[in-house]
Amino acid sequence: MTVVRHGFLGALTPAHRDRLLALAHDVSFPGGTRIFEEGGEADRFWIVGSGLVALDVHVPGRPEPVVETLGEGELVGWSWLFEPYRWHLGARTRTAVLAREFDARQVRGACEEDPAFGLAVTHCVAQVIARRLQATRTRLLDLYGPPPGHGGGT
Amino acid sequence: MTGAFAETAAAPPLPYRVAQRRTDTPDTATIVLEPVGTALPPFTPGQFAMVYAFGVGDIPLSVSGIDGRRLTHTVRAVGAISGALHGVRPGQTVGVRGPFGTGWELSEEAGRDLLVVAGGIGLAPLRPLVRAALAELGRYGRLSVLIGARSPHELLYSDETAHWQAGARVLTTVDHPAPDWMGDVGVVTTLLDRAVFDPSTATAFVCGPEPMIRATADELVHRGVAPDRIRVSLERTMHCGTGHCGHCQLGPLLLCRDGPVVTWTRARPLLLIREL
Numbered sequence: 001m002t003v004v005r006h007g008f009l010g011a012l013t014p015a016h017r018d019r020l021l022a023l024a025h026d027v028s029f030p031g032g033t034r035i036f037e038e039g040g041e042a043d044r045f046w047i048v049g050s051g052l053v054a055l056d057v058h059v060p061g062r063p064e065p066v067v068e069t070l071g072e073g074e075l076v077g078w079s080w081l082f083e084p085y086r087w088h089l090g091a092r093t094r095t096a097v098l099a100r101e102f103d104a105r106q107v108r109g110a111c112e113e114d115p116a117f118g119l120a121v122t123h124c125v126a127q128v129i130a131r132r133l134q135a136t137r138t139r140l141l142d143l144y145g146p147p148p149g150h151g152g153g154t
Numbered sequence: 155m156t157g158a159f160a161e162t163a164a165a166p167p168l169p170y171r172v173a174q175r176r177t178d179t180p181d182t183a184t185i186v187l188e189p190v191g192t193a194l195p196p197f198t199p200g201q202f203a204m205v206y207a208f209g210v211g212d213i214p215l216s217v218s219g220i221d222g223r224r225l226t227h228t229v230r231a232v233g234a235i236s237g238a239l240h241g242v243r244p245g246q247t248v249g250v251r252g253p254f255g256t257g258w259e260l261s262e263e264a265g266r267d268l269l270v271v272a273g274g275i276g277l278a279p280l281r282p283l284v285r286a287a288l289a290e291l292g293r294y295g296r297l298s299v300l301i302g303a304r305s306p307h308e309l310l311y312s313d314e315t316a317h318w319q320a321g322a323r324v325l326t327t328v329d330h331p332a333p334d335w336m337g338d339v340g341v342v343t344t345l346l347d348r349a350v351f352d353p354s355t356a357t358a359f360v361c362g363p364e365p366m367i368r369a370t371a372d373e374l375v376h377r378g379v380a381p382d383r384i385r386v387s388l389e390r391t392m393h394c395g396t397g398h399c400g401h402c403q404l405g406p407l408l409l410c411r412d413g414p415v416v417t418w419t420r421a422r423p424l425l426l427i428r429e430l
């Protein structure tokens with residue numbers, strides 16, 4: 001399975017990337033599969049090879065609204081790195097998905113064993129979180145709505 | 155001032171008849187105009203016209219389609235003039251001046267991967283560029299078109315963009331999905347991982363709300379695209395459209411003449427200054 005250059009793994013050195021990938025195995029999910037539930041134990045994580053995964057929120061009495069989608073090369077799940085290791089959101093496949101799956105306990109163990117590797121992985125995950133925070137803030141601006149000042153549509 | 159610019163600057167608006175009107179989204183319509191008599195000189199993708207709603211006023215509108223003597227514009231109703239132009243019906247007449255401004259200059263990009271990134275109505279000025287690239291696919295490298303919109307029903311030209319898939323990688327994302335939306339959700343920059351382009355040689359064409367342009371261009375530079383190879387289309391209020399009144403000034407640039415399409419090398423330092 002190819003892993004794109006600019007995805008989650010792009011920020012790791014080849015040595016650290018190989019080390020992390022050695023802990024992975026390939027999995028596939030049919031479209032419409034729930035991968036994990038909000039609040040569940042974050043004991044695994046994935047890097048998408050192909051297909052689309054939707055992150056959703058549980059709202060009682062309504063179909064779960066989708067807050068973001070993740071595609072090729074992207075990291076699915078970061079709650080496995082921080083206590084209490086519980087998913088903040090749910091995830092369901094939108095299409096058939098091929099992914100690399102990692103056992104969180106194993107990866108955390110490898111990070112503790114080799115602090116340089118641990119720092120690199122934490123750094124990568126932090127970058128993903130920062131990018132998603134920035135994207136969320138941008139969406140809060142509701143840029144496509146009419147601006148109160150001068151133009152900004154075209 | 156170039157000779158061509160001086161000519162279009164001095165010219166009065168020419169009458170154009172509305173040949174077709176199509177509703178794209180709740181506040182946006184695409185109108186096809188044909189000259190009543192003499193036609194304006196040819197437009198190139200990225201250029202704009204000053205379109206006059208008689209008795210109301212004129213505003214800059216990019217060309218969203220170029221077909222012989224016919225001009226296509228996509229107009230979003232945000233105020234009095236754009237509202238009047240959005241409401242025109244086939245058979246009515248409007249006044250048109252142009253062509254104005256710089257274009258996307260696609261012809262310089264032979265052999266390169268092309269990356270088109272559009273936010274909201276920013277897809278309008280990019281549509282003729284995509285059409286021109288698709289018409290001559292062998293001339294360029296790979297073509298990726300990334301489209302972001304607020305919600306699925308605000309996506310422009312959905313029927314047409316679906317057909318673009320045959321020659322390009324087209325990816326679409328929305329900020330606020332409807333329950334039945336099965337595509338991507340998130341800002342348009344999140345699609346960059348799935349675009350097909352070689353950052354060291356690709357040329358990017360970006361149009362949308364200014365913060366989206368900034369976020370996209372910065373991300374492209376981070377990925378290794380040279381700022382000179384990123385072209386963005388900027389907007390400022392325009393009155394004369396002809397380089398005389400100074401309303402469209404951005405630092406040393408008059409955007410009606412030196413823009414709207416400029417390289418990121420030129421645009422970036424100007425956009426970072428709050429008031430110019």
Ligand SMILES: Cc1cc2nc3c(=O)[nH]c(=O)nc-3n(C[C@H](O)[C@H](O)[C@H](O)COP(=O)(O)OP(=O)(O)OC[C@H]3O[C@@H](n4cnc5c(N)ncnc54)[C@H](O)[C@@H]3O)c2cc1C
Nearest residue numbers: 149151152153154213214215216229230232233234235236
């Ligand atoms: C080079 C260039 C090309 C353009 N191409 C297009 C195009 O292809 N299609 C198109 O629909 N528009 C385009 N615009 C923007 C368009 O010119 C403006 O929307 C228009 O001038 C608004 O005039 P108005 O009299 O209708 O509204 P105004 O009375 O001037 O404004 C009404 C309200 O809308 C807000 N507003 C003004 N401009 C915009 C804007 N661009 N987007 C959102 N809200 C705005 C104002 O802040 C105000 O609150 C372009 C602008 C430029 C400079």
Ligand code: FES
Nearest residue numbers: 395398399400410
């Ligand atoms: S609009 Fe008058 S100088 Fe540009």
